[in-house]
Amino acid sequence: MIQRFGSGDPVRLFxxxxxxxxxxTTSALLEQLSPPDTGTLLIMPxxxxxxxxxxxxxxxYTTYAPHLREAIVTYKPPIYLELHCYSKESYPALIGDGRFERYGVPAYIEIEAGILMGSVSPRVRTDFFTPDxxxxxxxxxRNPLEQSLSVIRNLLNVVNECWSRQGFVAYMSQHYPEQTxxxxKNYLQFYGHLY
Ligand SMILES: [Zn+2]
Incomplete structure (x- = not known):
């Protein structure tokens, strides 16, 4: 169920x-990734x-997908990525300001061409990962245009080659300063107290 590419640190789980x-919509995008130049890529497509x-x-993460939690606990990946897809109707709820009030999670930010970036569920974020x-x-x-595919492919490659949270934030700050x-700010509002 898990496929492994490369070896050593850092370990990334996508x-x-x-x-x-x-x-x-999403599985093939992970299956098409190349092994990272350094470290390990684990994928569960x-x-x-x-x-x-x-x-x-x-x-x-407990009863619906216990094997995912198991993988997180086993590999303790310092870099963890979830790739989801949304239908047109769900878009307002994902980027809406009320998301924090309703679900206790920050809203997604649109990066480019309908590709949104956000935090993973607090169900795993706080229990199984460290703040850094x-x-x-x-x-x-869903049914992405070529432009959306090219943006998400690039972002997957960036995370696949980055070494740490800092490295990823540095790339994003350079290429998408406003969104980043x-x-x-959302991240620190949510997890700042852990530092
Ligand atoms: Zn999803």
Missing amino acids: VAGLHGDEWE KVSDNEYLSTLDRDY NLCVSFEMP AVAV
Whole structure:
């Protein structure tokens, strides 16, 4: 279920196909990645195709996808990435300001061409990772245009070659300064107390 590329540190775990038919849009993008120049890439391209359950649900990482939690606990990846996809109807809820009030998580930020970046579920973020780990969740449109595909492919490659959270933030700050400033502010609002 987990495929391994490369060896040594840092260990990166990329997962897709987290629920429902999401895998149809996202799994191949992980399978097409090249081994990283340094360190390890672990991929789980299809976590589950069972009926949709949100990763914000308290049962997601325990009973719905216990094998994903198991992988996180086993490999303790300092770099962890979830690739999700969204339908047009879900877009406002993902980037909406009310997301923090409703679900206790920061809103997603649109990076470019419908590719959104956000935090992973607090169900795993606080329990299994340290504040300086890189945990990032990307959302891409279902039935993506070529431009969206090219943006997400590039971002997956950036995370696949980065060494740390700092390295990723440095890349993003250089290429997407406004979006990254908001994302970092959201992150610190949520996890700043852990420092
Ligand atoms: Zn999803």
